[in-house]
Amino acid sequence: MNSPYIEVSGVSKRFGTQQVLDDMNFTVRRGEIVGLLGPNGSGKTTMIRLLNGVILPDAGSISVGGHNPAVEGDPIRRKSGILTEGAGMYHELTGLQNLEFFAKLYGVRDQKRLYELLEQFDLTAHMHKLAGTYSTGMKKRLGLAKALLHRPELLFLDEPTNGLDPEGIQLVMKYIRELNRTEGTTILLCSHVLHQIQEVCHEFIFMEYGKVIEQGTNREIESKYVTETVLRVETGLQINADRFAGVSVRRVGDEVLEFRLPNKDGISPLLQAILQKSWVHEAVITNRDLEALYFKVRGEQHE
Numbered sequence: 001m002n003s004p005y006i007e008v009s010g011v012s013k014r015f016g017t018q019q020v021l022d023d024m025n026f027t028v029r030r031g032e033i034v035g036l037l038g039p040n041g042s043g044k045t046t047m048i049r050l051l052n053g054v055i056l057p058d059a060g061s062i063s064v065g066g067h068n069p070a071v072e073g074d075p076i077r078r079k080s081g082i083l084t085e086g087a088g089m090y091h092e093l094t095g096l097q098n099l100e101f102f103a104k105l106y107g108v109r110d111q112k113r114l115y116e117l118l119e120q121f122d123l124t125a126h127m128h129k130l131a132g133t134y135s136t137g138m139k140k141r142l143g144l145a146k147a148l149l150h151r152p153e154l155l156f157l158d159e160p161t162n163g164l165d166p167e168g169i170q171l172v173m174k175y176i177r178e179l180n181r182t183e184g185t186t187i188l189l190c191s192h193v194l195h196q197i198q199e200v201c202h203e204f205i206f207m208e209y210g211k212v213i214e215q216g217t218n219r220e221i222e223s224k225y226v227t228e229t230v231l232r233v234e235t236g237l238q239i240n241a242d243r244f245a246g247v248s249v250r251r252v253g254d255e256v257l258e259f260r261l262p263n264k265d266g267i268s269p270l271l272q273a274i275l276q277k278s279w280v281h282e283a284v285i286t287n288r289d290l291e292a293l294y295f296k297v298r299g300e301q302h303e
């Protein structure tokens, strides 16, 4: 098991009278992609700013790669890259000039790196245009190129796919996965779009009201919260009771039935029983994707 790269323990932060973070505790292991998830205003961006040493916690301790961001922000910023929501670009400079500016700031001397990143993010044809004229997707991709200039070992991504079209989302997600796989980059990713990050993250941290309400892999959270299997089946089967083959069932569409089983072992016998009477076009478990888990975890917090 990898050692913790980020350790957050008992961290609280207040702005005026508003308690934004309240006793936050979590760890991120080296080389992992971790999703930080929570509703608007739950404190995700504030947490990233604390990890970068941009603001200071009121209580608790933080370690990032062995450094305390409150007093050692510089070494952390040297080995980390950050993509914020606004991407922080100079609109009156071209894409290339922006990268040149930040390359100088980060002490990146290798000019090839700039062109390599422009190419990687499909920006070569646009590098001489002013960044202010870029589309949202292009700005986001330029922001990523900037964050990666100095080959950081840690990457903070705040809503990396906001405002991107489906193609842009795919490009960014593919790059995140590849970067992690080939360079072992540790990535902390904030997002609302759960189905997009489900595939790329190794672990998830669910936040609410400035607290961590759950942390784990999809499988760990699933085994803790999912006590039954909900199977949606597209079939021509006609039912006239609320059970079929001993399994609870209800109709949810013209040719769609929803079955509730105690566990996955019952799926094959159920499908066999259906197939003896009718056709089946699709069968999907609907209650274990990240979105379903997220609502389940949040729901249990409110009970």
Ligand SMILES: Nc1ncnc2c1ncn2[C@@H]1O[C@H](COP(=O)(O)OP(=O)(O)OP(=O)(O)O)[C@@H](O)[C@H]1O
Pocket: 015, 016, 020, 038, 039, 040, 041, 042, 043, 044, 045, 046, 047
């Ligand atoms: N510098 C600040 N001064 C005062 N209040 C702040 C400051 N920064 C953040 N807040 C407040 O802290 C709360 C959490 O904000 P934060 O941006 O961390 O949430 P978030 O989870 O990232 O939200 P979103 O998903 O909308 O980006 C909000 O109510 C916000 O108004």
